[in-house]
Amino acid sequence: MAPTRELTKFAIESVRDFDAAQIFESGQCFRFSREPDGSYTGVVRGCFANISYDNEEDRVAIWSDYMPMSDALRERFWRNFLDLDRDYREIKRALSDKDPIMEKAVTAGGGLRVLNQEPWETLISFIISQNSNIPRIRGCIEALCAKFGQRIGSFENRGLYAFPTVAELASANEESLGACKLGYRARYIAEAARQVNIDGGAFLDTADEANTQKAEEYLLSLSGVGPKVAHCVMLFSLKKADIFPIDVWIARAMNRLYGIAEDDHEAMRAYAQGHFSPWGGIAQTYLFDYIRRLGKDAGA
DNA sequence: GCCCAGGAGAAGG
DNA sequence: CCTTCTCATGGG
Numbered sequence: 001m002a003p004t005r006e007l008t009k010f011a012i013e014s015v016r017d018f019d020a021a022q023i024f025e026s027g028q029c030f031r032f033s034r035e036p037d038g039s040y041t042g043v044v045r046g047c048f049a050n051i052s053y054d055n056e057e058d059r060v061a062i063w064s065d066y067m068p069m070s071d072a073l074r075e076r077f078w079r080n081f082l083d084l085d086r087d088y089r090e091i092k093r094a095l096s097d098k099d100p101i102m103e104k105a106v107t108a109g110g111g112l113r114v115l116n117q118e119p120w121e122t123l124i125s126f127i128i129s130q131n132s133n134i135p136r137i138r139g140c141i142e143a144l145c146a147k148f149g150q151r152i153g154s155f156e157n158r159g160l161y162a163f164p165t166v167a168e169l170a171s172a173n174e175e176s177l178g179a180c181k182l183g184y185r186a187r188y189i190a191e192a193a194r195q196v197n198i199d200g201g202a203f204l205d206t207a208d209e210a211n212t213q214k215a216e217e218y219l220l221s222l223s224g225v226g227p228k229v230a231h232c233v234m235l236f237s238l239k240k241a242d243i244f245p246i247d248v249w250i251a252r253a254m255n256r257l258y259g260i261a262e263d264d265h266e267a268m269r270a271y272a273q274g275h276f277s278p279w280g281g282i283a284q285t286y287l288f289d290y291i292r293r294l295g296k297d298a299g300a
Numbered sequence: 301g302c303c304c305a306g307g308a309g310a311a312g313g
Numbered sequence: 314c315c316t317t318c319t320c321a322t323g324g325g
Contacts, residue, residue, distance in 0.1 A: 027306060028306090129305090130306080130307040131305060131307050131308080131320085131322095132305055132307090132321095132324095133305040133324060133325090134305085134306075134324095135323085135324060136322075136324065137305090137306080139324095140322095178321095181321085182322090183320075184319090184320040185321080188308080188309095223308095223309095224308065224309090226307060226308045226309080227307090227308090228306070228307060228308085229307075229308080245306075246306090247305090247306035247307080248305070248306070248307085249305095250306080288306075
């Protein structure tokens with residue numbers, strides 16, 4: 001990629017099991033866009049970044065805004081975001097051994113990884129996601145960032161904005177939120193922002209491995225957050241790799257591929273717990289990708 | 301125009 | 314506890 005603003009390059013070597021398109025178009029994140037050269041640009045914790053992968057050199061290249069930190073911390077930052085410290089080769093092997101369906105899913109989406117995103121952004125993004133579709137969710141989030149987030153410059157004629165902070169959304173009124181085409185979700189977001197603003201949302205920054213129960217309980221207490229949204233926040237931003245979020249696509253996959261009744265989410269969760277643990281959440285990511293490849297009519 | 305979307309909340313049984 | 318209805322909107 002030809003940098004058109006003051007960007008610095010950072011490379012991470014010896015990375016395998018990585019496919020930028022699979023990762024950034026998997027529906028786990030909504031702020032990355034594909035560039036003509038196949039790289040992906042987005043904003044991570046207020047930092048603009050363009051991320052690409054060289055399949056022959058096993059190298060991830062990241063062009064980003066200047067980051068005021070040592071190279072060691074910078075590497076840790078991106079390794080954490082991209083989940084590079086997890087051995088997906090081993091996880092894929094373990095999941096493939098479980099059953100032939102998962103083996104196919106893992107083979108098809110072999111470059112997927114579960115990103116470690118910023119919890120607040122993940123929370124709001126998945127409140128928006130309910131009963132919507134991915135292109136529209138992306139549009140709503142970009143509108144929200146442009147209207148309430150801090151401007152951090154531009155890239156290729158597009159304005160760049162940080163995701164709005166808790167305080168920025170807590171002080172927004174419902175009508176101005178409505179301008180982002182959020183529909184009935186505008187109230188959920190206004191209320192959730194005020195709740196988190198008051199209680200500090202402490203857990204959102206301190207993902208305690210032993211605190212899964214408390215994290216879920218807290219999330220479910222927020223406006224507009226039910227089981228599915230809570231589980232997505234836990235999996236995609238709180239490092240809960242064994243959590244198995246169930247949406248319409250996963251329900252479809254568990255029905256068509258595993259023969260479980262499409263409305264029996266409890267049976268699906270039990271099956272996941274029994275067969276995919278401790279990688280239920282990662283298995284879910286492969287399955288989500290796989291059933292969408294097959295199409296909604298697959299196996300019907 | 302019609303159906304659907306990475307659901308949640310409230311009401312009613 | 315469970316089932317059903319409603320919510321606002323745009324992408325395909």
